[in-house]
Amino acid sequence: MSASPYALELNDVRKSFGKTEIIRGASLQAKPGERIAIIGPNGAGKSTLFNLISGRFGVSTGDIRLNGASIAGRKPYEINRMGLARSFQVSNLFVRLSVFENIRCAVLWSMGYRYAFWKFLADLRDANDRADEVLRMIKLDRKRDVLAMNLTYAEQRALEIGITIAGGASVVLLDEPTAGMSKSETTRFIQLIREVTVGKTLLTVEHDMGVVFGLADKIAVLVYGEVIAFDVPEAVRANAKVQEAYLGSVLASHDKAHGA
């Protein structure tokens, strides 16, 4: 397993829905601990790419490797057990369970409790402690017993991240974690993401260019299902192809907004 230098590796991944090819040969390598932002225009296939990596959809051709082992064609729960977790663009919670229960559900498998019906939850010290620890990390410990459906939007987004990281996966995929948040909320939230993903390999889809250039070690630019650039932020910013296809207009508006 440790033979591979990469935590996550995509080799010429393709995905077609019917006759339409959505992902047209995407390749990407993430070293352990790297933070990679995936950017690109709407409809470029960013979410589809996440769905392929996390096993929600199967790839048409190509291979995806997690810590050296192929995960193409595996089920989401198998991929999760191998150490990859993801969040969703639209909060995907256990709405009728409390905040604490949401997190506890996310730690049970990784702590080896599987389908146990011969143990009481109340006796699982390690799982309960871990759930409380995650609650403190995502700053929802005051909302411990509130039902997930009664949280505010920003709190739900935080819980979404909490569920994702609770199991201790080494590779974390965050799909537009700050979608729908205000500027100040986003700033705080990015700090939170930074804290909870320390030491993890992080892939994130993000629209806010300020966030992207602040958070990411490397940036992958996805346009029409192809990775047209994959490099450190400065190189991507300077890349002519990227300028032409996508970044030029976005950066211009970003710079204008920031008075640069």
Next chain:
Amino acid sequence: MSAVLKSAVQAPVPAPSSGRAAGGQRLHFRPLNVGRWVIWSVFALLLVAAPMLFTSGLAMTMLSQMGYMIIICLSYNLLLGQGGMLSFGHAVYVGLGAFFAIHAMNLIGAGRLPLPMSLVPLVGGAAGAGVAALLGWVTTKKSANTFAMITLGVGELVAAMALMFPEFFGGEGGVSSNRVAGKAVLGISFGPQVQVYYLIAVYCFVCTAALYALTRTPFGRMLNAVRDNPERVEFVGYNTQVVRYLAFIIAGFFAGIGGGLTALNFEIVTADSVGGFRSGSYLLFTFLGGAFFFFGPIIGAVLLVLAFVMFSEITKAWQIYLGLVFMFMVMFAPGGISSLIMMNLRVAGFGKLRRLASSYLALGGTGAVALAGAAAIVEMIYHLQLNSALGPTVKFMGGTLNVQGLDSWFGALFVMAIGIAMFEVARREFKRQWDETQQEIEKEIRRRDAL
């Protein structure tokens, strides 16, 4: 109460009520373990004392039936309330459990099975679990609609098979047996009904406790998670089909125990015990009792026996009333009786129940008037359609109605219309008060949170 209250916090939520006020409420109960001991002690005490309080033969029959119906409805709710699986074929597992149990009884009677009669329900349980294990993998492949459709299909399949294999299912007459057979352990022969009752009571208590315990295990919680959001469960490492499948087998096991107890109780099992009508009854009464709270199905089971045994004595048209009650429950209180109880307890907990008392009286009074009118009409129609050979008059609530006289019809219609109109006025006033109360409670909770 508190064990139940705790389950309210842990797993389910009350649904919007007649006031539709529940929208986004929070439950703030902090139960003590003492409370849980009290509840279970009271439950045990009730089971022990019931046949001493109600001594008639009819009461004994009904109490016995309630005992195993509680197990059956609770096992059904493991699927419906805990796992979000709407099964239309639960009678398959109850019924097949009963058939295996009655064959076991016959084997014991013939001296070919060295098993005490008291363990026969476990044979039913094993059969229920076995059949569920066999049919369940296909059934639980999908959730929601597909699951419901497959259970319906499997139910029809088994019901049809029951008529095709008379060797096992006994054809139209069913399979009968004698429970006074085998060795009498400690002088208990299961001849007198009271001995059967206490056996049922023991099973009822143990199964209820086991099913409650199940809701507090990792598996039980993941079952709730599968109910709420099966997709996300797959991304935290769990195979949702395995969760559903295990739940299905466990539900089959307890359903089979319930079935085994019916075999022991009636000493006969017929093909209709696996049929769709039975499945429908389990669904209907579990829902009436309330699927959101653990104790809901217990209320449902008690109602089921009351309806089938007593209500059917009062009026032949009882199923029409049952249908009406079910319809109103779905429309106005989808959380069933248990959630109505819990929501009113919440109001009481904040000391505001007294304010609603007059509204409840008004609702009850006007509802009774509407019901009387409606019932008169139902009884007259029923009489006209099915019993007209007995003459034109129907006895109704101490009076006499004439199905050929216009005055009876108009009278009944008038009473019903007035009743409905007044009920609607009372309902609006109640809803206003209820919403107001809920808002005050929300405010109070926020105030306490801020402290």
